[in-house]
Amino acid sequence: xxxxxxxxxxxxxxxxxxxxxxxxxxxxxxxxxxxxxxxxxxxxxxxxxxxxxxxxxxxxxxxxxxxxxxxxxxxxxxxxxxxxxxxxxxxxxxxxxxxxxxxxxxxxxxxxxxxxxxxxxxxxxxxxxxxxxxxxxxxxxxxxxxxxxxxxxxxxxxxxxxxxxxxxxxxxxxxxxxxxxxxxxxxxxxxxxxxxxxxxxxxxxxxxxxxxxxxxxxxxxxxxxxxxxxxxxxxxxxxxxxxxxxxxxxxxxxxxxxxxxxxxxxxxxxxxxxxxxxxxxxxxxxxxxxxxxxxxxxxxxxxxxxxxxxxxxxxxxxxxxxxxxxxxxxxxxxxxxxxxxxxxxxxxxxxxxxxxxxxxxxxxxxxxxxxxxxxxxxxxxxxxxxxxxxxxxxxxxxxxxxxxxxxxxxxxxxxxxxxxxxxxxxxxxxxxxxxxxxxxxxxxxxxxxxxxxxxxxxxxxxx
Numbered sequence: 001x002x003x004x005x006x007x008x009x010x011x012x013x014x015x016x017x018x019x020x021x022x023x024x025x026x027x028x029x030x031x032x033x034x035x036x037x038x039x040x041x042x043x044x045x046x047x048x049x050x051x052x053x054x055x056x057x058x059x060x061x062x063x064x065x066x067x068x069x070x071x072x073x074x075x076x077x078x079x080x081x082x083x084x085x086x087x088x089x090x091x092x093x094x095x096x097x098x099x100x101x102x103x104x105x106x107x108x109x110x111x112x113x114x115x116x117x118x119x120x121x122x123x124x125x126x127x128x129x130x131x132x133x134x135x136x137x138x139x140x141x142x143x144x145x146x147x148x149x150x151x152x153x154x155x156x157x158x159x160x161x162x163x164x165x166x167x168x169x170x171x172x173x174x175x176x177x178x179x180x181x182x183x184x185x186x187x188x189x190x191x192x193x194x195x196x197x198x199x200x201x202x203x204x205x206x207x208x209x210x211x212x213x214x215x216x217x218x219x220x221x222x223x224x225x226x227x228x229x230x231x232x233x234x235x236x237x238x239x240x241x242x243x244x245x246x247x248x249x250x251x252x253x254x255x256x257x258x259x260x261x262x263x264x265x266x267x268x269x270x271x272x273x274x275x276x277x278x279x280x281x282x283x284x285x286x287x288x289x290x291x292x293x294x295x296x297x298x299x300x301x302x303x304x305x306x307x308x309x310x311x312x313x314x315x316x317x318x319x320x321x322x323x324x325x326x327x328x329x330x331x332x333x334x335x336x337x338x339x340x341x342x343x344x345x346x347x348x349x350x351x352x353x354x355x356x357x358x359x360x361x362x363x364x365x366x367x368x369x370x371x372x373x374x375x376x377x378x379x380x381x382x383x384x385x386x387x388x389x390x391x392x393x394x395x396x397x398x399x400x401x402x403x404x405x406x407x408x409x410x411x412x413x414x415x416x417x418x419x420x421x422x423x424x425x426x427x428x429x430x431x432x433x434x435x436x437x438x439x440x441x442x443x444x445x446x447x448x449x450x451x452x453x454x455x456x457x458x459x460x461x462x463x
Contacts, residue, residue, distance in 0.1 A: 008162075008307075009080075009084075009162055009303060009304045009307040009308065010084055010307050010308050010311045010313060010316070014304075014316075014319055014320060014323050015323070017162075017300070017304055017320075018297065018300050018304075018323060018324070018327065020162065020164075021159075021162065021164050021296075021299065021300035021303065021304070022164075022293075022296040022297045022299065022300040022327075023296065024164040024165040024167075024168040024296075025159075025164040025167075025168070025295070025296040025299040025300060026292050026293045026295065026296025026297075026299075027168050027172075027296075028164065028167045028168035028170075028171045028172075028296075029171075029288075029292040029295050029296060030289065030292050031168065031171040031172045031174070031175040032171050032175075033285060033288045033289045033292060034175050034289070035171065035174060035175045035178050035208075036058070036285055036288075037285050037289070037350070038175070038178045038179055038182055039054060039058075039178070039182065039201050039204075039205070040054060040055075040281070040282060040285055040350055041349075041350060042182045042183065042186060042201065043198070043201060044350055044351050044352075046186075046197075046198060047129075048130075048274060048275060048278055048351075048353055048356065049128070049129035049130040049133055049274065050129075050130075050133050050198050051278045051281065051282070051351065052130035052133075052134075052274045052275075052277045052278040052281065053129070053130040053131070053132070053133025053134040053136075053137060053198075054133070054134070054137060054201065054281070055266075055277055055278060055280065055281025055282075055284075056121060056130070056131075056134040056266065056277065056281075057121070057133070057134040057135075057137035057138045057141070058137075058281075059262050059263065059266070059281075060117055060120045060121060060134070060138055061117075061138060061141050061144075063116075063120070064109045064112075064113055064145050064148075064149075065145075065148045065149070066252050067105055067109060067149055067248070067252045068102075068148045068149040068150075068151070068152035068153065069152055069251065069252070070247075070248040070249065070250075070251035070252025070253075071098070071101070071102055071105065071149065071152055071153045071156060071244070071248045071252070072152040072153065072155050072156035072159070073156065073247070073248075073251045073302065073385050073390070074156065074244055074246075074247025074248040074251060074385075074390070075094070075095075075098045075153055075156030075157050075160065075244070075247075076156040076157075076159045076160045076302055076303055076306065076385075077160075077247055077302065077306045077385050077386055077388060077390075078094050078160075078243060078244070078247055078388075079091050079094050079095060079098075079156070079157055079160035079161075079225060080159075080160035080302070080303045080306030080307045080310065080386070081306050081307070081309060081310035081388070082094060082310065083160060083161065083225075083307055083310065084306065084307035084308060084309065084310025084311040085310040085311065088225075091160075091225050092225060092226065092227070092228060092229055092233060093233050093240065094157075094240065094244075095157045095220070095225045095226050095229065095233070096226075096229055096230075096233030096234045097233065097234070097236070097237060097240040097241065097244065098153050098156065098157060098244060099150070099153060099154070099217075099220075099234060100234045100235070100236055101153070101236075101241055101244050102149050102150045102152075102153030102154075103146070103150060104236075105149055106145050106146040106149045106150060107146075109145050109149065110142050110143075110145050110146070113138075113142045113145065114139075114142060117135075117138040117139070117142070118135055118138075120263070121134045121135050121138065123263070123267070126270055128274075130274050130277070133198055136198065136199060136202075137198070137199075137201065137202050138202075139202075140199060140202035140203060140206065141202045141205060141206065143206045144202075144205050144206040144209045144210070146210075146213065147206070147209035147210045147211075147212060147213040148209055148213075150213050150216075150217070151167075151170070151209070151212050151213040151216045154213075154216035154217055154219070154220045155167045155216060157220055157223070157225055157226075158216070158219065158220060158223060159299070159302070159303050160225070160303055160306070160307075161223060161224065161225055161303075162303060163219075163223070164299065164300070166215075166216060166219045167216065169215075170211075170212040170215045170216060171212065173211070173212075173215075174208040174209065174211065174212050177204075177207070177208045177211065178204055178205075178208055181200070181203075181204035181207060181208065182200060182201060182204050184200075185199075185200025185201075185203050185204055186198070186200035186201070246390075247385075247388070247390055249394075250390035250391045250392075250393050250394035251381075251385065251390050251393055251394075253394050253397070260401070260402060261401035261402065261405040261406075262284075264405050264406045264409065265280060265405065265409070265423060265427065266280065268409050268413065268422075268423050268426075269420070269423060272359075272419075272420050273355070275353060275355040275356045275359065276359050276420060278351065278353070278356050279347075279351075279355075279356045279357075279358075279359035279360035279363060280359075280360075280363060282347060282350045282351060282356070282360055283347070283360045283363040283364050283367070285350075286339075286343075286346050286347075286350075286364060287364065287367050290335055290339050290371065291371065291374060291375070291378075293331055293335075294328050294331060294332070294371075294374070294375045294378055294379075295378060297324045297327050297328055297331075297378075297379070298324065298378035298379050298381070298382045299382070300324070301320055301321060301324045301379060301382040301383060301386065302382040302385055302386050303386075304320040304386075305317045305320045305321065305382070305383060305386030305387070306385075306386040308320065309386055309387060309388075309449075309450070314449075314450035314451055317383075317386070317387075317450050318446075318450060318452075318453060318454070321379065321383050321453065322453075324379045324382075325376070325379060328372070328375040328376070328378075328379060329372065329375075331375075332371050332372040332375055335371060336368045336369070336371050336372070337368075339364060339365075339367070339368040339371070340364075340365050340368045343360070343361045343364035343365050343368075344357070344361050346364065347360040347361055347364070359420060362420070362421070362424065363424060366421075366424045366425075366428065367424075369428070370427075370428055370431050370432075373431050373432055373435050374431065376435055376438070376439075377396075377400075377431075377434065377435055377438055380396075380438045380439070380441075380442045381393045381396075381438075383442060383446070384441075384442065384445060387445060387446070387449045387450070389445050389449070392441050392445060395441070396434060396437055396438050396441065399430075399433075399434060399437055400430050400431060400433070400434025400437070400438075401430070401434075403430075404429070404430025404431075404433060404434060405426060405427055405430045407426075407430075408425070408426035408427075408429040408430050409422065409423050409426030409427070410426075411426070412425050412426050413426075
């Protein structure tokens with residue numbers, strides 16, 4: 001018997017839906033970030049060049065993984081709308097098409113990655129050990145692309161049904177597997193096998209992420225949305241592929257722009273030395289860990305708002321967004337001081353290099369001031385996705401993470417003559433001005449699609 005959809009998000013208390021969706025989503029991202037931190041930890045035990053190479057290599061690999069995240073958001077929005085409209089047939093067809101689409105995208109990305117990855121690494125690094133490490137890491141990691149893209153395609157279909165727990169379980173097991181596989185593959189078994197050194201980091205990711213993909217496929221085929229699915233549902237349809245592409249590409253490209261922003265920052269930092277790049281890589285992972293609860297909230301906003309938008313309940317869409325904002329502001333009031341005070345201790349766990357620690361602490365303390373801004377940006381992006389207007393997510397990213405970072409970093413470095421703080425202030429200026437643009441766009445889109453972000457009539461309690 002098929003497993004029923006866990007939650008009908010068009011009825012019931014909003015707080016309960018956020019609890020059901022946001023907590024598992026945040027925990028899943030915690031395990032995902034901890035997974036990456038395990039890699040950073042073991043790379044740091046090898047040497048600083050390995051850690052810097054890992055930072056660059058993972059950033060390049062994220063260019064391809066971004067398509068998986070974009071696909072997840074797009075699938076969640078489309079299937080969520082179909083579920084909200086009570087159109088089971090359309091939801092089932094979309095699920096089959098999403099799987100076929102994810103396999104196709106994976107194969108294309110693997111082919112492109114083998115050619116493009118070394119070019120990107122060469123652009124953002126100087127010749128030396130850390131460039132060599134990044135190139136080796138990426139070559140092996142191409143085999144993990146299907147695991148990421150197909151898994152996140154499945155996750156989008158599960159999230160649309162109100163299931164964020166499946167991915168959490170998968171990422172938790174992958175995190176535990178990585179703790180075992182990393183030292184086993186790097187160092188081997190004394191007296192039996194000598195291990196494969198730095199390459200073990202990539203091989204561990206390939207093995208564990210393939211397991212994640214297999215688990216999510218099994219859970220998706222055991223869910224209500226695939227009940228009655230047939231072979232014909234997987235046969236590519238240009239119309240449906242077009243709809244998936246329309247939803248996926250803006251989100252994917254917005255993440256690509258974010259990655260390009262990371263390359264711009266790394267390009268600016270390479271003049272300060274490998275320790276600056278390593279510090280930025282470690283600092284970003286810590287930043288991601290701190291932001292995970294808010295990312296969980298923003299993930300919850302998407303299926304809740306999508307289902308209710310599909311059902312035509314605009315007041316409830318506004319209620320979902322407002323609830324997310326309240327939770328984010330409360331959490332940030334607690335988190336920002338903790339990150340400021342705990343920055344030295346967090347950096348000390350991942351590296352013993354004093355130069356890396358000094359740069360990383362400065363980055364994290366400046367970043368603590370920007371966390372509330374990031375939170376609002378995440379929530380606005382989810383709302384625009386749910387309203388099926390993802391193109392605006394792309395335009396916001398192009399300004400904030402494409403033009404903004406490059407322009408303001410260049411401006412401060414050129415005309416102010418600052419040291420590494422020019423890079424941090426360039427990031428900060430682009431983030432703040434990006435939020436202003438996001439608020440303007442969200443207000444106008446909401447006015448057209450749901451009558452505005454604020455209800456003209458007094459809010460009514462959910463039934």
